[in-house]
Amino acid sequence: MSKARAEAAAGAPGLLLKYLQEQNRPYSAQDVFGNLQKEHGLGKAAVVKALEQLAQQGKIKEKMYGKQKIYFADQNQFEMVSDADLHSLDAKIVALTAKVQSLQQSCRHMEAELKELTSALTTPEMQKEIQELKKECAGYLERLKNIKAATNHVTPEEKEQVYRERQKYCKEWRKRKRMATELADAILEGYPKSKKQFFEEVGIETDEDYKVTLPDP
Secondary structure (H helix, E strand, C coil), X not given: CCXXXXXXXXXXXXXXXXXXXXXXXXXXXXXXHHHHHHHHCCCHHHHHHHHHHHHHCCCEEEEEECCEEEEEECXXXXXXXXXXXXXXXXXXXXXXXXXXXXXXXXXXXXXXXXXXXXXXXXXXXXXHHHHHHHHHHHHHHHHHHHHHHCCCCCCHHHHHHHHHHHHHHHHHHHHHHHHHHHHHHHHXXXXXXXXXXXXXXXXXXXXXXXXXXXXCC
């Protein structure tokens, strides 16, 4: 055992007695160890030994609760508390509980506000983004200016005429392809060779040969 751990173990009875009297509530040895070991460096064995020693000396009380011992301050050392004092303490507890809840809610609001502020852009970042947006906007304005100044605009009437002509030619294309297909099928019924050989002999070229697809109507 190190010197520091030995000193802590030696002072454990006094420390634990003071702790139980101040808290004035029941604790198991594990509770006391968990609450004090980080601050005072007490080992579990030292805590158990000190609590048993205090109980044997009558300085604290112990009681079996299930399978474990519970330790608490001797209540005889405390003055009797009147009902009026108890009611006053209860009222104080209620007031303090309400205050704690109010503070917790305030903390949550401030944490949310802090998170929002932390995720927001800083002033230099905002200034940089504004400059970039202004530059981008100027580019769009220049493009719009060039478009408006162009003389090769297509009027709605011209656009509609192009669409009508496209529809007309596609309709004629579809009609002629159907006629050619029906004619070829009729010939092939009495033709002794394959369709491919017939096309090669006659010199027929198909859309598929040039990977051309008929547009949708």
